[in-house]
Amino acid sequence: MSAPQPTPDLTRLPDAAGWFGPYGGSYIPETLAPACAQLAEEYARAASDPAFEEQLGALLRDYVGRPTPIQRADRLTAFVRDGAPAGRGAEIWLKREDLAHTGAHKINNTLGQALLARRMGKSRVIAETGAGQHGVASATAAAHLGLACDVYMGAEDARRQRLNVVRMRLLGARVVEVDAGSRTLKDATNEALRDWMGSVAHTHYIIGSVVGPHPFPMIVRDLQSVIGREARAQCLERLGRPPDAIVACVGGGSNAAGIFFPFIDDTGVRLIGVEAGGLGEAPGRHAAPLNFGTPGVLHGSLSYVMQDADGQTADVHSCSAGLDYPGVGPEHALWKDAGRVDYTRVTDDEALDAFSRLARLEGIIPALESAHAVAHAIDQARRMPAGAVVLVNLSGRGDKDVDEADRLLAERNTRG
Amino acid sequence: MSRVAEAFDRLRAEGRRGLAPFVVAGRPGLDRLGETLEALEGAGATMVELGVPFSDPIADGPVIAAAMHRALTDGGVRPHAILDAVAQARGRVTIPLVAMVSVSIVHRLGPAAFCRDAAAAGLDGLIVPDAPVDEAAPIRAEAAGAGLTFSHLVGPQTTGDRLARTVGASTGFVYLLARAGVTGERADAPDIAGRVAAIRTQTDLPVACGFGISTPEQVRAVVRHADAAIVGSALVRRIEDAILAGRDPVADAADAVADLARGLDPADG
Numbered sequence: 001m002s003a004p005q006p007t008p009d010l011t012r013l014p015d016a017a018g019w020f021g022p023y024g025g026s027y028i029p030e031t032l033a034p035a036c037a038q039l040a041e042e043y044a045r046a047a048s049d050p051a052f053e054e055q056l057g058a059l060l061r062d063y064v065g066r067p068t069p070i071q072r073a074d075r076l077t078a079f080v081r082d083g084a085p086a087g088r089g090a091e092i093w094l095k096r097e098d099l100a101h102t103g104a105h106k107i108n109n110t111l112g113q114a115l116l117a118r119r120m121g122k123s124r125v126i127a128e129t130g131a132g133q134h135g136v137a138s139a140t141a142a143a144h145l146g147l148a149c150d151v152y153m154g155a156e157d158a159r160r161q162r163l164n165v166v167r168m169r170l171l172g173a174r175v176v177e178v179d180a181g182s183r184t185l186k187d188a189t190n191e192a193l194r195d196w197m198g199s200v201a202h203t204h205y206i207i208g209s210v211v212g213p214h215p216f217p218m219i220v221r222d223l224q225s226v227i228g229r230e231a232r233a234q235c236l237e238r239l240g241r242p243p244d245a246i247v248a249c250v251g252g253g254s255n256a257a258g259i260f261f262p263f264i265d266d267t268g269v270r271l272i273g274v275e276a277g278g279l280g281e282a283p284g285r286h287a288a289p290l291n292f293g294t295p296g297v298l299h300g301s302l303s304y305v306m307q308d309a310d311g312q313t314a315d316v317h318s319c320s321a322g323l324d325y326p327g328v329g330p331e332h333a334l335w336k337d338a339g340r341v342d343y344t345r346v347t348d349d350e351a352l353d354a355f356s357r358l359a360r361l362e363g364i365i366p367a368l369e370s371a372h373a374v375a376h377a378i379d380q381a382r383r384m385p386a387g388a389v390v391l392v393n394l395s396g397r398g399d400k401d402v403d404e405a406d407r408l409l410a411e412r413n414t415r416g
Numbered sequence: 417m418s419r420v421a422e423a424f425d426r427l428r429a430e431g432r433r434g435l436a437p438f439v440v441a442g443r444p445g446l447d448r449l450g451e452t453l454e455a456l457e458g459a460g461a462t463m464v465e466l467g468v469p470f471s472d473p474i475a476d477g478p479v480i481a482a483a484m485h486r487a488l489t490d491g492g493v494r495p496h497a498i499l500d501a502v503a504q505a506r507g508r509v510t511i512p513l514v515a516m517v518s519v520s521i522v523h524r525l526g527p528a529a530f531c532r533d534a535a536a537a538g539l540d541g542l543i544v545p546d547a548p549v550d551e552a553a554p555i556r557a558e559a560a561g562a563g564l565t566f567s568h569l570v571g572p573q574t575t576g577d578r579l580a581r582t583v584g585a586s587t588g589f590v591y592l593l594a595r596a597g598v599t600g601e602r603a604d605a606p607d608i609a610g611r612v613a614a615i616r617t618q619t620d621l622p623v624a625c626g627f628g629i630s631t632p633e634q635v636r637a638v639v640r641h642a643d644a645a646i647v648g649s650a651l652v653r654r655i656e657d658a659i660l661a662g663r664d665p666v667a668d669a670a671d672a673v674a675d676l677a678r679g680l681d682p683a684d685g
Contacts, residue, residue, distance in 0.1 A: 017550060025551050026548065026550070026551060027519050027520075027546050027547060027548075027551055028546060028548060029474065029475040029545055029546055029548075029569065029571075030545075030548050030568070030569040030570065030571040030574055030582070030593065031475075031569075031571040031572070031573070031593060031596050031597070033548050033571070033574070033578070034571070034573035034574065034575075034578070035573075037578075180481070180485070181471070181472075181485070186472065190472050190473075190474050193474040194474060194475075194477070194597075194598045197474075197475065197596060197597050197598050198596050198597030198598065200573075200596060201596070294524075295523075296520055296523055296524055297518075297519050297520040297523050297546070298472065298520065299472075299474075300546075302523070307520070307524060309524070310494055310495050310521060310524060310525065311470075311495075311518070311520040311521035311522075311523060311524030311525065312470065312471040312488065312520075312521070313471040313472050313520070
């Protein structure tokens, strides 16, 4: 709600109160304000504590399997060049976050936050989850570090992502299915916040994306920035230069923030966030607040959001549970306004095509979320010179999506 | 002087304590708002908190969240329709009316326009439960300009400098959260003596206390320390039950408030 102001140095945000320019802040019930302040203080201490860095670094190396590789996608690149005009068709490279333990980038964040929970003396963690990847990653971190874990998941998402529900239970977490509202990620987030209001004394809420009140958008971005730091070093080593463009899908925006942030100062690198275009551009048919939304408050911060004229959160749709969310992280809102990142969208159908394409051409079944990034990268690469490089953040693997993708592909075939 | 200040001044002058029922606007329908407010006033309400339905009320428990959901989906209740209904109803009651409204709605409608329209409709104050002290400054300024009180919430862990700033930024009354967690009925009476005392070292404003207050006994325990008890979920549940059962929700609401008001009388029980 601040007045418009000149774009600040994008690498030094947020400010002490959690503002990314006019976005962010901390719009939360008073009950949660002391907990957020405690978290911000503990994070500041941890960030300057070599022991924390060492502990997290060891976990990421030995337990998660980092660094994840970057891989040139040769057959996908050949497919791109087949359909491109002469001299066009950039090389596509993949940052293989799908190879991280639990099969997605989400673990980078949950291990860091679980360590923070332990430092704060909290014995229980809770999480919201859409696709189930963050829930699995939270349950995994909790199991590994000896914390109790409850995961809130919309009932519709629990149906779509049954495999991950089973995984969370096997990992010892309690999965609480949420029947309210649209029974998806937004409603799971509401319930997790309600739990935290009553349990804040002994519970840490591991928010799964760069959303929520300060300091969550900052902490999650920092923890996910390992993706971009690795990718930058790997590109310099393998290509001798940064890539020409980086493409990542954006729901709440954590994998995108993680890979974009270390490249923010590399102004020659085009950064492209891909939102869920769903079934079309009409309200309720997509989940693309940076494409179609307006600034508003949802789940603790001011950012772009899909809402009606009264400020009521609007319904959204995506075939991908992880992108089926009406809000987006406040730093993305600033990056959009500042023109540093371009935000586009990819429909359900285009994402499904890319899902199948990557499976057949590279032997990688991507998460439906990540398939949105692959879809746009194919399109983008066709329009770029043959010597250029597009790096895609392949944020997760698609085992969780096989039933849903199978159903959607069959539905499409009968549709003709 | 605002109706909020007048109402609490009168309580203090008469050595009494107050009861502030919370109802969800649009439950029952907005066409019955005036009648509902009259019934609440008649049953002993000192002030009424009018909840503006929001799609994602994270501070509210299942009873209020469900009532808000029904108001939005069944009733299509919109903020400006609520303000129109308040304007119609305002002449029927003399007690102060304060709106509890999410920052998401205030931001979307614009703090200046919303505060202006709310005051013009006859509302007396605002509670914006998801705009804590640092975030609320722009809304507070507009509220003050429009002549609306602005009451911040004080939580169980709001202490020290934060307590001073939160209380210092409030006008009209301070809203003390009886406990952590979301709205909803609880079996026990909260122990608020120390926290009310801490607030009173910072301000002369009256203290109204809510969250989990559902019986006359709990009202009595709360007003031993606070100037007024706020009752939400217990009343909203009575109204919702009546609507679903086909009874008259206004009569049930009046009965519920009259029953709770027994807790204001030290001689009773």
